[in-house]
Amino acid sequence: MDTLHAALAWLDPLFIAPYRLPGNALAGFGLGTAVLALWCIAFGSALSLCATRINRRRLAELRHGMEHHHKLSEAALRAGDKESYKAVNSQAHEAFGHYFSLGGAMFCVSIIPLPFALAWMDMRFAGATPELPWDAPLVGQQPSILFWFLLLYIPLRIIYANVMSRIGWFTRLQAWAATPPAGSIPRDEPAHGSAPGPAPAPGPGGPGGPDCRDGRSGRGG
Template structure:
């Protein structure tokens, strides 16, 4: 049995809980979305922990360059100010895109979930009353994903692992703001 077949056997369990097909579809989709959110949040934490030293160096460099540019400005050295400011902008861009990449790490499980759902639910549509339109698995997954993200946002600080990561991130943001 391949990995994809194993994933299929595990995920399809979420769609057989009550025996009512429509209810099970929405409940299963919510649970798959919640699983994607949890895996994505775990991925962010791992990537952050692995890259923390690199992020620290970027933030320190950014703070140092900012101080140098302000010192040059106070001394009236426009040429040094411009050079430091240019370097600071570059450092900011690096830090920004590192944080952007970190945020994007949360999304990869959603794409795998959608790929799995495509194989299972591609031909199924849910009619929207009074419109003559129907929505497919992508629409329902996105709605469930948003709800799952909201739900997980409310409970993650009560979960031991995520509570510890949250404390670490808050301390990191405090220390980054001071530099």
């Protein structure tokens, strides 16, 4: 805790500077908090890119697994093999669950700066936040630091994402961070294709005819 307090005190001149630019205290609080939120968003975005780069192979494998099993489930459905469809579709859902969980971890990485920013604001503005002209439900007449910070952070993050998605160098940086090592996915191809479990059956009259096992195509021999 002492180390964190010392680090925040060291950063204090940088963080407090935007708050002192306007002559009005309320305007200064709004401007300073907005700038602090933007710093958190930009730094969190950089951390998220680093995490994506580190986990790029795993992300690509999970994405490939979702697409691969989705195609297999569609093939099984077209062939009328419900058992194979259910099994492969279950594997696709499992891959999606892992991909979603890893995506949630990437989001958590992007909000790492928030607790430090809130800790600094608490150190600076505890009990001295702006007051509302009325007593609002849940937040009262003098909302907490968290309320004022999130009030600016959430819309600024949405705007930041929309703006940066239109900037060429940033989209190229995102693509570079997510690009897996060369040849990593082709090496996984046989593993997905040869994994144990039911496979989609060929169409009527196809070679091998796995449908003969349940008697549906026994007359086609």
